[in-house]
Amino acid sequence: MIPGAFDYHAPASLEEALSLLSANVDDAKVLAGGQSLLPLMKLRLAKPEVIIDIGGLAELNYIREDGDHIAIGALATYTDLAESELILDRCPLLAQAAVVVGDVQVRNRGTVGGGLAHADPAEDLPAAVLALDAEIKAAGPDGERWIPASEFFITMLTTSLMPEELLTEIRVPARDGYKSSYQKASRQAAGFAIVGVATCLKESADGTCEDIAIGVTGVGDVAYRAEQVEAALRGRKLDDSAIAGAAALVTGGVDPIEDVNATPTYRAHLARVYVERTIQAARAE
Amino acid sequence: MKQTVRVTVNGRLYEEEVEPRQLLSYFLRETIGLTGTHIGCIIGECGACTVQVNGTLVKSCLMFAVQANGKEVTTIEGLAEGDALHPVQEAFINNYGFQCGYCTPGMIMAADSLLKKNPNPSEEEIREGLAGNLCMCTGYVQIVAAVKEAAGQVDNG
Numbered sequence: 001m002i003p004g005a006f007d008y009h010a011p012a013s014l015e016e017a018l019s020l021l022s023a024n025v026d027d028a029k030v031l032a033g034g035q036s037l038l039p040l041m042k043l044r045l046a047k048p049e050v051i052i053d054i055g056g057l058a059e060l061n062y063i064r065e066d067g068d069h070i071a072i073g074a075l076a077t078y079t080d081l082a083e084s085e086l087i088l089d090r091c092p093l094l095a096q097a098a099v100v101v102g103d104v105q106v107r108n109r110g111t112v113g114g115g116l117a118h119a120d121p122a123e124d125l126p127a128a129v130l131a132l133d134a135e136i137k138a139a140g141p142d143g144e145r146w147i148p149a150s151e152f153f154i155t156m157l158t159t160s161l162m163p164e165e166l167l168t169e170i171r172v173p174a175r176d177g178y179k180s181s182y183q184k185a186s187r188q189a190a191g192f193a194i195v196g197v198a199t200c201l202k203e204s205a206d207g208t209c210e211d212i213a214i215g216v217t218g219v220g221d222v223a224y225r226a227e228q229v230e231a232a233l234r235g236r237k238l239d240d241s242a243i244a245g246a247a248a249l250v251t252g253g254v255d256p257i258e259d260v261n262a263t264p265t266y267r268a269h270l271a272r273v274y275v276e277r278t279i280q281a282a283r284a285e
Numbered sequence: 286m287k288q289t290v291r292v293t294v295n296g297r298l299y300e301e302e303v304e305p306r307q308l309l310s311y312f313l314r315e316t317i318g319l320t321g322t323h324i325g326c327i328i329g330e331c332g333a334c335t336v337q338v339n340g341t342l343v344k345s346c347l348m349f350a351v352q353a354n355g356k357e358v359t360t361i362e363g364l365a366e367g368d369a370l371h372p373v374q375e376a377f378i379n380n381y382g383f384q385c386g387y388c389t390p391g392m393i394m395a396a397d398s399l400l401k402k403n404p405n406p407s408e409e410e411i412r413e414g415l416a417g418n419l420c421m422c423t424g425y426v427q428i429v430a431a432v433k434e435a436a437g438q439v440d441n442g
């Protein structure tokens with residue numbers, strides 16, 4: 001359980017981090033909170049020759065209002081997200097997902113940027129980030145670009161970040177007037193999501209669904225938007241039978257994965273149940 | 286190539302040459318000899334190695350020692366003041382909050398951190414606050430009782 005040896009760099013600026021990354025692009029891993037990377041290194045599933053520790057870059061550690069968006073620096077921790085008044089007020093779905101990531105210790109060290117870039121298929125936050133139509137900023141040697149969350153997660157442990165790029169910010173539109181809920185099924189406290197569903201909706205006074213967005217994690221090899229469920233509910237009265245009928249569409253077009261925790265059939269069942277639960281919980285907010 | 290780290294542990298500054306791959310847990314136990322911090326699973330699941338870094342609860346096996354450079358670490362050895370045990374330590378003794386004792390240092394660090402943030406937690410909040418710390422003897426009932434007793438006695442200033 002000792003990681004392989006590596007050369008360690010702790011750049012003093014984002015610029016320095018980017019040039020180190022470009023210079024070592026085949027051998028380097030970027031270290032932020034380390035809550036995913038260190039276990040992989042100890043199991044020798046990852047053996048980077050160079051570690052670029054961006055953990056000290058204060059310029060990447062913030063949560064702030066940016067017009068009608070909330071801007072979250074890559075180094076904000078899950079605890080920061082869960083406790084931020086701004087997040088709780090303007091897009092609480094992020095806090096609802098962050099507060100059930102791992103345990104206290106992991107939430108204190110684990111970073112939003114690191115978690116998203118790692119793209120574990122059972123990670124909680126991608127469901128919320130997808131449901132909120134977040135954008136992800138990637139900085140590279142040729143400057144910055146914005147990647148919509150819908151184009152960010154490619155497959156298991158794979159994102160659309162280029163090897164020489166760093167994830168620097170997540171930008172989330174404020175969801176004033178929306179209600180939301182994130183819920184996950186896991187085998188034990190602090191467990192990974194077998195299924196996690198993030199739902200964000202807006203309903204009119206008579207209970208008609210004006211808008212709904214549902215992000216699903218843990219089911220397929222990558223988090224996704226349950227677009228068929230959304231389409232079935234948009235403009236409809238949110239009564240129990242409409243919700244149940246729509247929830248059954250959650251795995252449409254998706255192959256649920258099989259692992260030690262759940263069969264594909266059980267995962268699909270859980271996904272349907274959790275879609276219903278999060279819609280009902282959001283409405284009851 | 287070795288790196289120099291300067292880490293303050295329990296109020297004392299240490300300057301050491303370490304391999305970058307050295308985990309903070311091994312730095313504490315082997316480099317500076319503070320063996321109160323225990324190593325259990327070493328993959329970040331059991332919480333036995335829990336310490337506080339700049340006042341924040343972390344697992345020291347999920348952190349390289351070089352990441353603690355310039356920071357302040359508090360371990361189980363740093364809680365008592367002289368012969369006077371910390372209120373959480375007293376409460377663990379009063380309630381038999383340990384069986385084999387292996388998880389105890391991490392449990393106490395986690396309980397202290399929880400009570401600094403939330404001086405009077407509910408039972409559910411205590412269990413959630415300690416979710417990252419496993420007791421393989423399953424002595425959770427007494428541990429939760431100890432944290433309840435210590436509630437309100439931890440200086441959160």
